Amino acid sequence: MAGSISEAVLRRLPRYYRYLNELEADHVMQISSKELAERMGLTASQIRQDINCSGGEGRQGFGYSVPKLRRHIGKVLGIQSKQNMIIIGAGNIGSAVALSDSFRTSNFYTVAIFDTDPQKIGKKIGALTVLDYKDVAAFLKRQPVHIAVLAVPFASGQSVVDRLHDLGVTAFWNFVPADLDIPDDATIVSVHLEEGLQILSYKMKESSQTF
Amino acid sequence: MAGSISEAVLRRLPRYYRYLNELEADHVMQISSKELAERMGLTASQIRQDINCSGGEGRQGFGYSVPKLRRHIGKVLGIQSKQNMIIIGAGNIGSAVALSDSFRTSNFYTVAIFDTDPQKIGKKIGALTVLDYKDVAAFLKRQPVHIAVLAVPFASGQSVVDRLHDLGVTAFWNFVPADLDIPDDATIVSVHLEEGLQILSYKMKESSQTF
Structure with missing residues:
Protein backbone atom coordinates (compact mmCIF):
# COMPACT_ATOMS: atom_id res chain seq x y z
CA MET A 1 0.00 0.00 0.00
CA ALA A 2 1.26 3.46 -0.88
CA GLY A 3 1.95 5.93 1.91
CA SER A 4 0.71 9.51 1.83
CA ILE A 5 0.40 10.89 -1.67
CA SER A 6 1.34 14.48 -2.50
CA GLU A 7 -1.56 16.91 -2.83
CA ALA A 8 -0.75 17.45 -6.54
CA VAL A 9 -0.91 13.73 -7.36
CA LEU A 10 -4.02 13.29 -5.20
CA ARG A 11 -5.82 16.05 -7.13
CA ARG A 12 -5.22 14.16 -10.38
CA LEU A 13 -6.32 10.71 -9.14
CA PRO A 14 -10.07 11.34 -9.60
CA ARG A 15 -9.37 12.23 -13.23
CA TYR A 16 -7.49 8.95 -13.73
CA TYR A 17 -10.37 7.13 -12.11
CA ARG A 18 -12.89 8.84 -14.40
CA TYR A 19 -10.92 8.11 -17.58
CA LEU A 20 -10.30 4.50 -16.57
CA ASN A 21 -14.02 4.06 -15.89
CA GLU A 22 -14.82 5.41 -19.35
CA LEU A 23 -12.23 3.13 -20.95
CA GLU A 24 -13.63 0.13 -19.12
CA ALA A 25 -17.17 1.06 -20.22
CA ASP A 26 -15.79 1.13 -23.79
CA HIS A 27 -14.32 -2.37 -23.22
CA VAL A 28 -10.72 -1.14 -23.45
CA MET A 29 -8.84 -3.59 -21.27
CA GLN A 30 -5.28 -2.31 -21.48
CA ILE A 31 -3.68 1.03 -22.19
CA SER A 32 -0.14 2.38 -22.51
CA SER A 33 1.02 5.44 -20.58
CA LYS A 34 1.38 7.16 -23.98
CA GLU A 35 -2.26 6.57 -24.95
CA LEU A 36 -3.51 7.54 -21.50
CA ALA A 37 -1.35 10.68 -21.70
CA GLU A 38 -2.90 11.71 -25.03
CA ARG A 39 -6.39 11.18 -23.69
CA MET A 40 -5.73 13.17 -20.53
CA GLY A 41 -3.54 15.94 -21.95
CA LEU A 42 -0.57 15.01 -19.76
CA THR A 43 2.85 13.61 -20.64
CA ALA A 44 3.53 9.85 -20.58
CA SER A 45 6.28 10.34 -18.00
CA GLN A 46 3.92 12.27 -15.72
CA ILE A 47 1.37 9.47 -16.00
CA ARG A 48 3.98 6.82 -15.11
CA GLN A 49 5.21 8.92 -12.20
CA ASP A 50 1.68 9.60 -10.84
CA ILE A 51 0.70 5.95 -11.04
CA ASN A 52 3.98 4.89 -9.51
CA CYS A 53 3.57 7.39 -6.63
CA SER A 54 0.12 6.02 -5.90
CA GLY A 55 1.39 2.44 -5.81
CA GLY A 56 -0.04 1.30 -9.16
CA GLU A 57 1.83 -1.04 -11.46
CA GLY A 58 2.28 -1.33 -15.20
CA ARG A 59 4.28 -3.78 -17.30
CA GLN A 60 6.97 -2.84 -19.81
CA GLY A 61 5.61 -3.29 -23.35
CA PHE A 62 2.07 -4.01 -22.11
CA GLY A 63 1.08 -0.88 -20.27
CA TYR A 64 -1.64 -0.91 -17.68
CA SER A 65 -4.53 -3.27 -17.14
CA VAL A 66 -7.50 -0.87 -17.19
CA PRO A 67 -9.75 -2.74 -14.70
CA LYS A 68 -6.85 -3.48 -12.35
CA LEU A 69 -5.62 0.11 -12.34
CA ARG A 70 -9.15 1.48 -11.93
CA ARG A 71 -9.72 -0.80 -8.92
CA HIS A 72 -6.34 0.15 -7.48
CA ILE A 73 -7.02 3.90 -7.75
CA GLY A 74 -10.52 3.38 -6.34
CA LYS A 75 -8.92 1.63 -3.36
CA VAL A 76 -6.36 4.43 -2.88
CA LEU A 77 -9.22 6.97 -2.94
CA GLY A 78 -11.19 4.78 -0.51
CA ILE A 79 -14.24 4.59 -2.78
CA GLN A 80 -14.30 0.83 -3.35
CA SER A 81 -17.09 0.35 -0.83
CA LYS A 82 -20.38 2.10 -0.26
CA MET B 1 3.10 40.79 -18.56
CA ALA B 2 3.77 37.14 -17.76
CA GLY B 3 3.63 34.62 -20.60
CA SER B 4 1.70 31.39 -20.35
CA ILE B 5 1.50 30.03 -16.83
CA SER B 6 1.78 26.33 -16.07
CA GLU B 7 -1.47 24.51 -15.39
CA ALA B 8 -0.40 23.79 -11.79
CA VAL B 9 0.28 27.46 -10.99
CA LEU B 10 -2.90 28.53 -12.81
CA ARG B 11 -4.99 26.15 -10.69
CA ARG B 12 -3.69 27.86 -7.54
CA LEU B 13 -4.21 31.47 -8.69
CA PRO B 14 -7.94 31.58 -7.83
CA ARG B 15 -7.03 30.54 -4.27
CA TYR B 16 -4.51 33.37 -4.02
CA TYR B 17 -7.13 35.73 -5.36
CA ARG B 18 -9.67 34.55 -2.77
CA TYR B 19 -7.26 34.82 0.18
CA LEU B 20 -6.05 38.26 -0.93
CA ASN B 21 -9.65 39.44 -1.23
CA GLU B 22 -10.32 38.23 2.32
CA LEU B 23 -7.17 39.94 3.61
CA GLU B 24 -8.15 43.18 1.91
CA ALA B 25 -11.65 42.94 3.40
CA ASP B 26 -9.93 42.57 6.82
CA HIS B 27 -7.88 45.71 6.04
CA VAL B 28 -4.59 43.79 5.89
CA MET B 29 -2.51 45.86 3.48
CA GLN B 30 0.72 43.90 3.35
CA ILE B 31 1.72 40.31 3.92
CA SER B 32 4.92 38.27 3.85
CA SER B 33 5.24 35.07 1.85
CA LYS B 34 5.62 33.28 5.20
CA GLU B 35 2.30 34.59 6.56
CA LEU B 36 0.52 33.91 3.28
CA ALA B 37 2.01 30.39 3.27
CA GLU B 38 0.67 29.66 6.77
CA ARG B 39 -2.78 30.90 5.80
CA MET B 40 -2.88 28.83 2.62
CA GLY B 41 -1.13 25.68 3.82
CA LEU B 42 1.72 26.01 1.31
CA THR B 43 5.43 26.72 1.79
CA ALA B 44 6.82 30.25 1.61
CA SER B 45 9.12 29.28 -1.24
CA GLN B 46 6.21 27.87 -3.23
CA ILE B 47 4.30 31.12 -2.71
CA ARG B 48 7.27 33.19 -3.91
CA GLN B 49 7.72 30.93 -6.93
CA ASP B 50 4.01 30.98 -7.89
CA ILE B 51 3.79 34.75 -7.62
CA ASN B 52 7.03 35.15 -9.52
CA CYS B 53 5.81 32.82 -12.29
CA SER B 54 2.65 34.85 -12.66
CA GLY B 55 4.60 38.10 -12.93
CA GLY B 56 3.78 39.48 -9.47
CA GLU B 57 6.31 41.37 -7.39
CA GLY B 58 7.21 41.52 -3.73
CA ARG B 59 9.85 43.50 -1.87
CA GLN B 60 12.58 42.02 0.34
CA GLY B 61 11.72 42.71 3.99
CA PHE B 62 8.28 44.11 3.15
CA GLY B 63 6.52 41.24 1.44
CA TYR B 64 3.57 41.84 -0.84
CA SER B 65 1.17 44.74 -1.10
CA VAL B 66 -2.18 42.98 -0.67
CA PRO B 67 -4.28 45.28 -2.93
CA LYS B 68 -1.58 45.47 -5.59
CA LEU B 69 -1.08 41.69 -5.70
CA ARG B 70 -4.83 41.06 -5.72
CA ARG B 71 -5.27 43.44 -8.66
CA HIS B 72 -2.33 41.84 -10.44
CA ILE B 73 -3.70 38.31 -10.06
CA GLY B 74 -7.16 39.54 -11.10
CA LYS B 75 -5.57 40.94 -14.24
CA VAL B 76 -3.69 37.70 -14.97
CA LEU B 77 -6.97 35.78 -14.59
CA GLY B 78 -8.71 38.33 -16.80
CA ILE B 79 -11.40 39.10 -14.22
CA GLN B 80 -10.68 42.80 -13.69
CA SER B 81 -13.57 43.84 -15.93
CA LYS B 82 -17.19 42.78 -16.11
Missing part, protein backbone atom coordinates in the same frame (compact mmCIF):
# COMPACT_ATOMS: atom_id res chain seq x y z
CA GLN A 83 -20.42 5.22 1.89
CA ASN A 84 -23.47 7.02 3.18
CA MET A 85 -23.85 10.75 3.43
CA ILE A 86 -26.44 13.26 4.56
CA ILE A 87 -27.12 16.64 2.99
CA ILE A 88 -27.83 19.71 5.09
CA GLY A 89 -29.77 22.28 3.08
CA ALA A 90 -32.43 21.43 0.49
CA GLY A 91 -31.88 24.49 -1.72
CA ASN A 92 -30.58 24.32 -5.28
CA ILE A 93 -27.13 22.94 -4.43
CA GLY A 94 -28.42 20.40 -1.89
CA SER A 95 -31.09 19.26 -4.34
CA ALA A 96 -28.58 19.01 -7.20
CA VAL A 97 -26.31 16.80 -5.08
CA ALA A 98 -29.27 14.66 -3.97
CA LEU A 99 -30.44 14.15 -7.56
CA SER A 100 -27.07 13.61 -9.24
CA ASP A 101 -26.02 10.16 -10.44
CA SER A 102 -22.30 11.04 -10.43
CA PHE A 103 -21.87 10.38 -6.73
CA ARG A 104 -23.39 6.93 -6.76
CA THR A 105 -20.79 6.01 -9.42
CA SER A 106 -18.22 6.77 -6.72
CA ASN A 107 -20.18 4.72 -4.16
CA PHE A 108 -21.55 7.72 -2.27
CA TYR A 109 -25.21 7.43 -1.34
CA THR A 110 -27.36 10.18 0.11
CA VAL A 111 -29.50 8.68 2.87
CA ALA A 112 -31.19 11.87 4.09
CA ILE A 113 -31.56 15.56 3.37
CA PHE A 114 -32.42 18.12 6.04
CA ASP A 115 -33.63 21.71 6.06
CA THR A 116 -35.05 24.20 8.58
CA ASP A 117 -37.51 25.78 6.12
CA PRO A 118 -41.10 24.59 6.76
CA GLN A 119 -41.77 25.15 3.02
CA LYS A 120 -39.14 22.56 2.17
CA ILE A 121 -39.63 20.00 4.97
CA GLY A 122 -41.76 17.11 3.70
CA LYS A 123 -41.08 17.90 0.03
CA LYS A 124 -39.82 15.06 -2.18
CA ILE A 125 -36.39 15.31 -3.83
CA GLY A 126 -36.06 12.23 -5.99
CA ALA A 127 -36.67 9.29 -3.65
CA LEU A 128 -35.91 11.32 -0.50
CA THR A 129 -38.25 13.37 1.66
CA VAL A 130 -36.76 16.54 3.15
CA LEU A 131 -36.47 16.05 6.92
CA ASP A 132 -36.59 18.67 9.67
CA TYR A 133 -33.06 19.67 10.69
CA LYS A 134 -34.13 19.69 14.33
CA ASP A 135 -34.46 15.90 14.05
CA VAL A 136 -30.88 15.41 12.82
CA ALA A 137 -29.61 14.21 16.22
CA ALA A 138 -32.30 11.52 16.49
CA PHE A 139 -31.63 10.45 12.90
CA LEU A 140 -27.86 10.09 13.40
CA LYS A 141 -28.39 8.21 16.66
CA ARG A 142 -30.50 5.67 14.78
CA GLN A 143 -28.26 5.58 11.71
CA PRO A 144 -24.73 6.93 12.22
CA VAL A 145 -23.39 8.70 9.11
CA HIS A 146 -19.92 10.22 8.98
CA ILE A 147 -20.12 12.37 5.85
CA ALA A 148 -22.20 15.51 5.50
CA VAL A 149 -22.69 17.80 2.52
CA LEU A 150 -22.97 21.42 3.67
CA ALA A 151 -25.34 23.35 1.43
CA VAL A 152 -26.63 25.93 3.89
CA PRO A 153 -26.45 29.74 3.81
CA PHE A 154 -23.17 31.45 4.71
CA ALA A 155 -24.34 32.50 8.19
CA SER A 156 -25.28 28.96 9.26
CA GLY A 157 -22.16 27.14 8.05
CA GLN A 158 -20.12 27.13 11.26
CA SER A 159 -22.97 26.26 13.62
CA VAL A 160 -23.99 23.31 11.41
CA VAL A 161 -20.40 22.01 11.39
CA ASP A 162 -20.16 22.28 15.19
CA ARG A 163 -23.48 20.52 15.75
CA LEU A 164 -22.85 17.70 13.28
CA HIS A 165 -19.38 17.08 14.66
CA ASP A 166 -20.88 16.66 18.13
CA LEU A 167 -23.15 14.05 16.53
CA GLY A 168 -20.28 12.02 15.05
CA VAL A 169 -19.90 13.51 11.56
CA THR A 170 -16.19 13.76 10.73
CA ALA A 171 -16.12 14.55 7.02
CA PHE A 172 -17.59 17.65 5.44
CA TRP A 173 -18.08 18.36 1.77
CA ASN A 174 -18.60 22.07 1.94
CA PHE A 175 -20.45 24.27 -0.56
CA VAL A 176 -20.74 27.19 1.89
CA PRO A 177 -18.48 30.02 0.64
CA ALA A 178 -16.85 30.45 4.05
CA ASP A 179 -13.65 29.33 5.76
CA LEU A 180 -15.10 26.97 8.33
CA ASP A 181 -13.24 25.85 11.46
CA ILE A 182 -12.99 22.10 11.63
CA PRO A 183 -11.86 20.07 14.67
CA ASP A 184 -8.53 18.25 14.33
CA ASP A 185 -10.14 14.84 13.94
CA ALA A 186 -12.37 16.00 11.10
CA THR A 187 -11.80 16.53 7.38
CA ILE A 188 -13.21 19.13 5.03
CA VAL A 189 -13.13 19.62 1.28
CA SER A 190 -14.59 22.91 0.13
CA VAL A 191 -15.99 23.53 -3.32
CA HIS A 192 -15.26 26.99 -4.65
CA LEU A 193 -17.18 27.00 -7.90
CA GLU A 194 -15.98 30.47 -8.88
CA GLU A 195 -12.43 29.09 -9.25
CA GLY A 196 -13.48 27.18 -12.38
CA LEU A 197 -14.95 30.33 -13.83
CA GLN A 198 -11.74 32.27 -13.15
CA ILE A 199 -9.70 29.56 -14.88
CA LEU A 200 -12.08 29.72 -17.83
CA SER A 201 -11.54 33.48 -17.91
CA TYR A 202 -7.75 33.02 -18.02
CA LYS A 203 -8.02 30.46 -20.82
CA MET A 204 -10.33 32.69 -22.89
CA LYS A 205 -7.81 35.50 -22.59
CA GLU A 206 -4.89 33.21 -23.53
CA SER A 207 -6.66 31.76 -26.56
CA SER A 208 -7.58 35.21 -27.86
CA GLN A 209 -3.96 36.39 -27.75
CA THR A 210 -1.93 36.12 -30.93
CA PHE A 211 1.67 35.16 -30.38
CA GLN B 83 -18.08 39.72 -18.21
CA ASN B 84 -21.54 38.57 -19.15
CA MET B 85 -22.67 34.98 -19.31
CA ILE B 86 -25.82 33.05 -20.14
CA ILE B 87 -26.98 29.86 -18.46
CA ILE B 88 -28.51 27.00 -20.44
CA GLY B 89 -30.67 24.86 -18.20
CA ALA B 90 -32.82 26.17 -15.35
CA GLY B 91 -32.63 23.05 -13.19
CA ASN B 92 -30.95 22.92 -9.79
CA ILE B 93 -27.41 23.60 -11.01
CA GLY B 94 -28.45 26.36 -13.42
CA SER B 95 -30.56 27.99 -10.71
CA ALA B 96 -27.77 27.72 -8.13
CA VAL B 97 -25.34 29.46 -10.50
CA ALA B 98 -27.92 32.15 -11.32
CA LEU B 99 -28.59 32.84 -7.64
CA SER B 100 -25.01 32.71 -6.33
CA ASP B 101 -23.17 35.87 -5.30
CA SER B 102 -19.74 34.27 -5.70
CA PHE B 103 -19.57 34.86 -9.43
CA ARG B 104 -20.38 38.56 -9.26
CA THR B 105 -17.37 38.93 -6.92
CA SER B 106 -15.29 37.71 -9.87
CA ASN B 107 -17.09 40.13 -12.22
CA PHE B 108 -19.22 37.46 -13.92
CA TYR B 109 -22.83 38.47 -14.46
CA THR B 110 -25.63 36.21 -15.63
CA VAL B 111 -27.71 38.13 -18.15
CA ALA B 112 -30.12 35.36 -19.17
CA ILE B 113 -31.13 31.79 -18.37
CA PHE B 114 -32.76 29.46 -20.90
CA ASP B 115 -34.64 26.19 -20.75
CA THR B 116 -36.78 24.05 -23.07
CA ASP B 117 -39.23 22.95 -20.36
CA PRO B 118 -42.57 24.84 -20.62
CA GLN B 119 -42.92 24.37 -16.83
CA LYS B 120 -39.74 26.40 -16.29
CA ILE B 121 -40.03 29.03 -19.05
CA GLY B 122 -41.42 32.28 -17.60
CA LYS B 123 -40.49 31.33 -14.01
CA LYS B 124 -38.49 33.85 -11.98
CA ILE B 125 -35.01 32.92 -10.70
CA GLY B 126 -33.85 35.87 -8.63
CA ALA B 127 -34.12 38.89 -10.92
CA LEU B 128 -34.12 36.76 -14.11
CA THR B 129 -37.03 35.24 -15.97
CA VAL B 130 -36.36 31.85 -17.58
CA LEU B 131 -36.38 32.31 -21.37
CA ASP B 132 -37.31 29.79 -24.05
CA TYR B 133 -34.18 28.12 -25.43
CA LYS B 134 -35.63 28.36 -28.95
CA ASP B 135 -35.18 32.14 -28.67
CA VAL B 136 -31.45 31.90 -27.83
CA ALA B 137 -30.33 32.87 -31.38
CA ALA B 138 -32.45 36.02 -31.37
CA PHE B 139 -31.21 36.90 -27.90
CA LEU B 140 -27.52 36.51 -28.80
CA LYS B 141 -28.01 38.50 -32.02
CA ARG B 142 -29.39 41.39 -29.94
CA GLN B 143 -26.85 40.99 -27.12
CA PRO B 144 -23.72 38.99 -27.99
CA VAL B 145 -22.42 36.97 -25.02
CA HIS B 146 -19.32 34.79 -25.25
CA ILE B 147 -19.62 32.71 -22.10
CA ALA B 148 -22.23 30.02 -21.49
CA VAL B 149 -22.84 27.85 -18.45
CA LEU B 150 -23.94 24.37 -19.52
CA ALA B 151 -26.39 22.91 -17.02
CA VAL B 152 -28.42 20.66 -19.29
CA PRO B 153 -28.96 16.88 -19.18
CA PHE B 154 -26.21 14.56 -20.42
CA ALA B 155 -27.93 13.80 -23.73
CA SER B 156 -28.27 17.48 -24.74
CA GLY B 157 -24.73 18.62 -23.91
CA GLN B 158 -23.09 18.28 -27.32
CA SER B 159 -25.95 19.71 -29.37
CA VAL B 160 -26.13 22.78 -27.09
CA VAL B 161 -22.37 23.35 -27.46
CA ASP B 162 -22.60 23.08 -31.26
CA ARG B 163 -25.56 25.44 -31.50
CA LEU B 164 -24.12 28.07 -29.14
CA HIS B 165 -20.75 28.02 -30.88
CA ASP B 166 -22.52 28.77 -34.18
CA LEU B 167 -24.05 31.75 -32.37
CA GLY B 168 -20.69 33.15 -31.23
CA VAL B 169 -20.24 31.58 -27.78
CA THR B 170 -16.59 30.60 -27.35
CA ALA B 171 -16.26 29.78 -23.65
CA PHE B 172 -18.14 27.02 -21.89
CA TRP B 173 -18.36 26.39 -18.19
CA ASN B 174 -19.60 22.84 -18.26
CA PHE B 175 -21.59 21.04 -15.55
CA VAL B 176 -22.70 18.24 -17.89
CA PRO B 177 -20.92 15.02 -16.88
CA ALA B 178 -19.77 14.30 -20.44
CA ASP B 179 -16.61 14.81 -22.50
CA LEU B 180 -17.86 17.43 -24.92
CA ASP B 181 -16.15 18.19 -28.24
CA ILE B 182 -15.18 21.81 -28.51
CA PRO B 183 -14.01 23.61 -31.67
CA ASP B 184 -10.37 24.74 -31.70
CA ASP B 185 -11.25 28.41 -31.18
CA ALA B 186 -13.34 27.67 -28.10
CA THR B 187 -12.49 27.00 -24.46
CA ILE B 188 -14.12 24.72 -21.94
CA VAL B 189 -13.73 24.19 -18.23
CA SER B 190 -15.68 21.22 -16.88
CA VAL B 191 -16.80 20.86 -13.29
CA HIS B 192 -16.62 17.31 -12.00
CA LEU B 193 -18.16 17.65 -8.57
CA GLU B 194 -17.56 13.99 -7.69
CA GLU B 195 -13.80 14.65 -7.72
CA GLY B 196 -14.11 16.69 -4.52
CA LEU B 197 -16.00 13.88 -2.88
CA GLN B 198 -13.32 11.37 -3.88
CA ILE B 199 -10.62 13.60 -2.42
CA LEU B 200 -12.66 13.87 0.78
CA SER B 201 -12.85 10.08 0.84
CA TYR B 202 -9.06 9.78 0.53
CA LYS B 203 -8.52 12.32 3.31
CA MET B 204 -10.97 10.55 5.64
CA LYS B 205 -9.12 7.30 5.11
CA GLU B 206 -5.73 8.97 5.71
CA SER B 207 -6.84 10.71 8.89
CA SER B 208 -8.29 7.51 10.33
CA GLN B 209 -5.02 5.63 9.87
CA THR B 210 -2.67 5.47 12.80
CA PHE B 211 0.99 5.74 11.91
